[in-house]
Amino acid sequence: MDTPKSSAAEYVLTLDCPETRGLVHAVSGFLLEQGCDILESKQFDSQDDAQFFMRLHFASAGDSAGGPASLDSLREAFVPVAEKFGMQWELRAHAAKHRVLIMVSKFEHCLNDLLFRARIGELPIDIVGVVSNHQDHRGIVEWHGIPFFHVPVTADTKPAAEDRLMELVDRLDVELVVLARYMQVLSDDLTRKLDGRAINIHHSFLPSFKGARPYHQAHARGVKTVGATAHYVNAELDEGPIIAQQVVEVDHTFGPEELVAAGRDTERKALSNAVRWHCEGRVFLQGNRTVVLR
Template sequence: MTATETHLPAPKAPTTVEHVLTLDCPEGPGIVHAVSGFLLEHGCDIIDNKQFGERSEGHFFMRVHFVSEGDDSTLDVLRDSFAPVAEKFGMRWQLERQGSKRKVLIMVSKFGHCLNDLLFRARIGELPVDVVAVVSNHRDHQALVEWHGIPFHHIPVTADTKPAAEAELMELVDGLDVELVVLARYMQVLSDDLTRKLDGRAINIHHSFLPSFKGAKPYHQAYARGVKTVGATAHYVNAELDEGPIISQQVVDVDHTYGPEDLVAAGRDTECKALSNAVKWHCEGRVILQGNRTVVLR
């Protein structure tokens, strides 16, 4: 190298961030063009796009995973810029950083298989969640929860204490900024008032392939009917018992040799898988509520 030669620093590669835009609106021409044109105008590149037009009801659903140059502040810029597009088409929409973790509170009673499955999947990063608390009306799983380093809250429930117990629960939900409540075999019926407060942000697992065998002991009901498959249903919670919009279902084959307890055992895996799928899809912005049904853009 001569005295006049210098080494210039290599130019830095541009920083990129990934986002997910989820929207729904009345069906009409120009929606996809408007969204893709907006992303092009802002220098974004689409990685994955899922869309669905419900012709019978005239409604449109879309989820776009895209990448842009920028940093954490880019999200706010994109949100502000997209608002006029959303207003033009009457969109319900959300724009989030890809992979951002949702704050989740899990509720459980004495059956711990779904809780254990969710905690494991969260621990290994399979679910985009931050489990901020576990609430139970029993202490059976306190040691498991605390082993995972998660706060455990024992809130016993009786007919007389139910209003106070639900008030204590909502204090936790509000105080911890909980985005999703997961009922992982929580065997208490929530009040109408609580279900309204948690509308669209509470998921329950029911150990039956709904709408069959609602209520208590569905596996025993299934045995009495001689079913050849048993299953589980993860759904949003509403005021009607086991009637909320369905997100995910799983089934397994059985036969006449299965007694009620055999059906219970066979159903455990379906419960875990249906619930974990529902939590994952909700937290990834893949589930859009439309009346009493859902559209899942996978």
């Protein structure tokens, strides 16, 4: 009887480095030498700054001589290639889920959307906790079997609240923090600590209508579309690198509250897209903008 082949193991390799000849050949040649099959390949050569970006989804198939290559062995073997071209790179198992901490205030639509998408497996995330400065959503969060942490915030307690947040990030081994309509401005110190691993949803099509009450600002300007922007958090309010945006058409009959209602779907979709693309390794930071390979 023939020995059955081992099932394939799938991985995702992401990298960026200065553009030079031979990059694609070097990476694809490495995978060929390792007995791997490329399932999806995306790349971008930025003409602005001669920077190269690449995402590869590949499989290592087992055979009669042994099982598929391990994550550790592939990482070790790729080091010389990465060093030769000065790459920043990451190699993860394709099935690996990011450990995510969600922060929310009183508006629950984005929270509910992320909880549902994670529950049905649409997002490659493991929600390890939800932090809120209000108690409103404890019931729905705990119904999903997820720990809920009430961390109230006032002007006097803000430093202690942010210390508590970072304690949770460290203790829960959080890889990504998602601000799902968390209506508190983070301090510069906290945004530095979370650089590149915190995503916010702003209920406006940035760079228009920053700050508070953007739908009311939009109504005052008589806009014909409203939208939402998911971006990385940085020290500048609503100025972080943009990951995803969504818009919906409106007209002069929409008052501020109708604009708010119309915008909810754009907020949910922009945020879930940003979370998915980040966790699938499709988003690369390039200064104050992003490259999204999808």
